[in-house]
Amino acid sequence: MRPINTALCSYGMSGKVFHAPFISVNPNFNLYGVFERTKNLAQERYPNVKTFRSLEEILADEAIELVVVNTPNITHYEFSKMVINAGKHLIVEKPFTTTVAEAEELIRLSKDKNVIISIYHNRRYDSDFKTVQKILNEGSLGDIVEAEFHYDRYNPGLSYKTHKEVSTAGVGSLYDLGSHLIDQAIQFFGLPKAVQADLDAHRPNSKVSDYFDLKLFYPSHRVILKSSYYVREPLPGNILHGKKGSFIKSKADIQETELIAGKMPGTASWGIVPDEEKGLLHTEKDGKVIKEHITTSRGDYMAYYDAMYESIRNNKPVPVTATEGMLVIKVIEAALKSNNEKRLVNL
Numbered sequence: 001m002r003p004i005n006t007a008l009c010s011y012g013m014s015g016k017v018f019h020a021p022f023i024s025v026n027p028n029f030n031l032y033g034v035f036e037r038t039k040n041l042a043q044e045r046y047p048n049v050k051t052f053r054s055l056e057e058i059l060a061d062e063a064i065e066l067v068v069v070n071t072p073n074i075t076h077y078e079f080s081k082m083v084i085n086a087g088k089h090l091i092v093e094k095p096f097t098t099t100v101a102e103a104e105e106l107i108r109l110s111k112d113k114n115v116i117i118s119i120y121h122n123r124r125y126d127s128d129f130k131t132v133q134k135i136l137n138e139g140s141l142g143d144i145v146e147a148e149f150h151y152d153r154y155n156p157g158l159s160y161k162t163h164k165e166v167s168t169a170g171v172g173s174l175y176d177l178g179s180h181l182i183d184q185a186i187q188f189f190g191l192p193k194a195v196q197a198d199l200d201a202h203r204p205n206s207k208v209s210d211y212f213d214l215k216l217f218y219p220s221h222r223v224i225l226k227s228s229y230y231v232r233e234p235l236p237g238n239i240l241h242g243k244k245g246s247f248i249k250s251k252a253d254i255q256e257t258e259l260i261a262g263k264m265p266g267t268a269s270w271g272i273v274p275d276e277e278k279g280l281l282h283t284e285k286d287g288k289v290i291k292e293h294i295t296t297s298r299g300d301y302m303a304y305y306d307a308m309y310e311s312i313r314n315n316k317p318v319p320v321t322a323t324e325g326m327l328v329i330k331v332i333e334a335a336l337k338s339n340n341e342k343r344l345v346n347l
Helices: 013-025 040-046 055-060 072-085 100-113 125-140 178-188 255-260 302-314 320-339
Strands: 005-010 029-035 049-054 068-069 090-091 115-122 145-149 194-200 211-217 222-228 239-243 246-249 279-285 288-294
Touching: 005 013, 005 055, 005 222, 005 302, 013 029, 013 040, 013 239, 013 302, 029 055, 040 279, 049 055, 049 288, 055 145, 055 279, 068 072, 072 090, 100 115, 100 320, 115 320, 125 178, 125 246, 125 279, 145 178, 178 320, 211 320, 239 302
Parallel strands: 005 029, 005 068, 029 049, 068 090, 090 115, 145 222
Antiparallel strands: 145 239, 194 211, 211 222, 239 246, 246 279, 279 288
């Protein structure tokens, strides 16, 4: 079948690092165009790509089948609605939208227009996520009692991207980093029954939250999601305790580092993390207590695009559905309400 002509709505870090490399080397896709208002950076790296000066120009080009909305969070709803109305398939960077109402409207519209929406929750294809998923699927820990996931960094300065530091809808670490952790928790355990949240701004002169501590309540266990910009010494990103044992794993995935360094996906060593990033499993097997290191699964963002192709061309399942993206926003809305009202919020 013919490759899918794909256009990016921007060529910042998201377009340059997380999308263009995979689209350009995957034979099932063609990096057809990129929206850049004044520059031609994409053409410098990919000479055959077409530069568009507006989203309207992209939508008017009948050759384009798939559009990636990888623009600031506050624009996701507006741009996605335009793409859907133009009858083109859509990938939206996380977070899907800033509100549940916006997400629900886009889902209804996509059904009316018969187009596919997928949300780019690429961290499902990270090494540590896949490793934890394997441990849970194998039942190595027994019934889970508590799980804790971190997305920390040491970055006390304000972002040079001004749209990330403006106090408006969809801005702050809960939307940017929390959306990954919430999606992870939902994939592992389903939608929680309730949320309790504490958000704060620690960086000097910060107008947006850069710290969060969420507790997700499930019938038989709790899930804690945390992120701070003031963690100089990395903590384990994945801590799980079950009735049989525990699993501790660093938040290790090499793909982003390799992409930023200019490495292209598809090499033999792609997504393989060093041995020192093995997880620690301390549990009981066949009546014996064991303590062993577990090899980290291979990260593979390309799997997302492979699945997206199958969805568009062969009617296979969408890799990350719009409904799944909407559930993340539902938890975020509950967390914001919990923080504002200083109470537990039911879902």
